[in-house]
Amino acid sequence: MANDTKQFVSFYLGKEKYGIDIDLVQEIIRMPELTRAPLAPPYVEGLANLRGTILTVVNGRLRFGLERREFDESSRVIIIDYGGRKLGFIVDRVSDVVTVSSGDIEKKETGQGEFVDAVAKTGDGELVLVVSTAKLFPRIQKKPGQGSRTVEKRVQDKAEEKEGERQLVSFRVGSEEYALDIMDVQEIVHLPESISKIPGAPYYCEGLATLRGRLLPLVRLGSLLGLDGEVLDDRCRVVVVNITTDIGRITAGFAVDGVSEVLRVSRECIEPVPPMLKSNGTGFISGICNLSSERLVKILDARRLFNESDYEVLFTEDTGEVSMDKHTDTGDEDDQYVTFMLAGEEYGAPIAQVQEIIRVPRIFAVPRAPEFVEGVVNIRGQVTPVVDLRKRFGLETSGRNESSRIIVVDIDSTRTGLVVDAVREVLKLSRRDVDQIPEIFLEADETGFLSGIGKVRKGERILILLDFMRLLSKKERDELRDLGSEADQGAGS
Structure with missing residues (x-):
């Protein structure tokens, strides 16, 4: 039977x-x-x-x-x-x-x-x-603090900007470096493959692109700033910016030659625009960030990049060209992640956990440092321990190149640099597109720093999401804190 x-x-x-x-x-x-x-x-x-x-x-x-x-x-x-x-x-x-x-x-x-x-x-x-x-299938009891809800709480705790500092996204346009306040930046994406031209649009408008089902005006920032010789190619990035105006909140994409870093800078490093440089054509520059004698970053005010007539042409419904982005802020529905590469795989971490992203300077070895510590670097006078994430994750080591970056975070009140192969973009990800960590991963005690699996374009790209605050064990955090204190004392003596 x-x-x-x-x-x-x-x-x-x-x-x-x-x-x-x-x-x-x-x-x-x-x-x-x-x-x-x-x-x-x-x-x-x-x-x-x-x-x-x-x-x-x-x-x-x-x-x-x-x-x-x-x-x-x-x-x-x-x-x-x-x-x-x-x-x-x-x-x-x-x-x-x-x-x-x-x-x-x-x-x-x-x-x-x-x-x-x-x-x-x-x-x-x-x-x-x-x-x-x-x-x-493992029968695993989740450890206290594991899971995306707890991560979100810690992200909110860290999201408070330190008093006296600003966080900026810097990028290149031609040979010049500019920056926008990170609060104005929704995400950073690659140049869309399909761009539709708009008849009669301003000279700096490249056309319309689609970003997750919404129309996005695409602007050549170099042309808007009056710079010549701008060419859009695969090396370009699009900084998607939210602009709040008297007529509402709008979204536009600015094509730039490349994204440099995420900077956290003291407001004391930001100087006003010299009076003799002020004119009707440069009102969109709100300040000059003086990082060094060889590096000046011009800070743009997103609200002043367009004039009233630009808004009418690009963002109003009357022209039939493209509507103002009237969707309400999704608030808790979306999170922003910095994505980066390690050994050919793509990772992401909440942008609220990232203080800044810098190129890799000279790393000084420290005697008797913990195995997971690469050394220390000097970031604007502050000695910062550096962890090579390849080593931390047990991946094959690789030489550094021009794409290598250090992501600076605050781990248990210790400013720490994390070396990665490359930083890719700032990405906005709906929480609906974040899956929980499969239980089978929790059988390994060392994977508590995994916070979720992100799905970009319905899983065409898979992001391994990390919680930097759980990257090190308590013993390792204590060792890192002691190393940072010793390095500071050595630098001060």
Whole structure:
């Protein structure tokens, strides 16, 4: 009778034949493109995008204690759905679907490995080891403080700007460096592939682009500022800016030659525009940031970049060209992340945790420093410990180049620099597009700094989201604080 039989999807790992209850198998796919996560359990190969769903993919050989081998054309991923929890399980090859009488399934409590709970005997006498699917999924109690809600609370705590300082996004236009207040910057994106021209638009308007379903006026900032020779290419970035005016809140994209850094600067470093440079054509410059004798950054006032006639042409509905962006601030619906690269994978961290982003200066080695500390750097007179995230995450070390950056954060009241391969952009991400960390990652004690998995364009890009405040253990934070104190005392003596 049908009720006296069970069906299993059978597969091979090494020489053994295993089976998984067919009712728990959602589908079987070829090896997908994987995004690797740092310090995950060794059997976790990475994360995959399965039609918009972020899926943890596990190496069946390593999970069962077998030797690793290279994947080949026979390798398959069995997608298991166990009570709504999904997992990708890599096997050497899939065999067939076997039907076994219930009387030919013998329970095995011991002797067949922790992931096998029975042995099924097929009609032709072949033995199939029945996998206990429940044991493939970890039973992990989340540690206090783990999860995105707690992260958001800490982000709010850190979001208060330090008194006497301003946070700026700096960028290049031609040979000059400019900056905007970070509160005016919604995000930074690559130059859109598709830009529609607007007949009769001002000379500096490149056209219209679409950003997540909304029309975005795209402005050549160099042309708007009266600079010549501006060329838009793949190296350009678009700084998406929210501008609050008397007629409401509007959004525009400014094409720049490249984004330099996120700066946190003392207001004492910002000088007013010299009177002899003030004119009707330069009212959009609100100050000059004097970082060094060789580096002056001109701060733009987003509200003064356009005049009233510009607003009427670009942002009003009467012309039929593009409407003012009248959507209300989504507030708690969206978060901003700084995205960066490490060993070919893309990561993100809340921008509220980032003090500034700088190029990598000379790093001074410190005797008897903790293993995870690269050394110290001098940032405007302040000695700052530096952590190489490649080393912290156990990734292969790599030489520094022009793209390398230091992300400066405050970890437990200790100003700290984090070395990354490159900073990519500032991204606005809806909380609906952030998945929780798969429970299987929590089996590794060292992954508490993972705060979520971000899905960009329905998972076309996967971001591994970090909580910098949980990057180091308490012991490591204490060591870092002691190192910072010693370095400060040494610099002052």
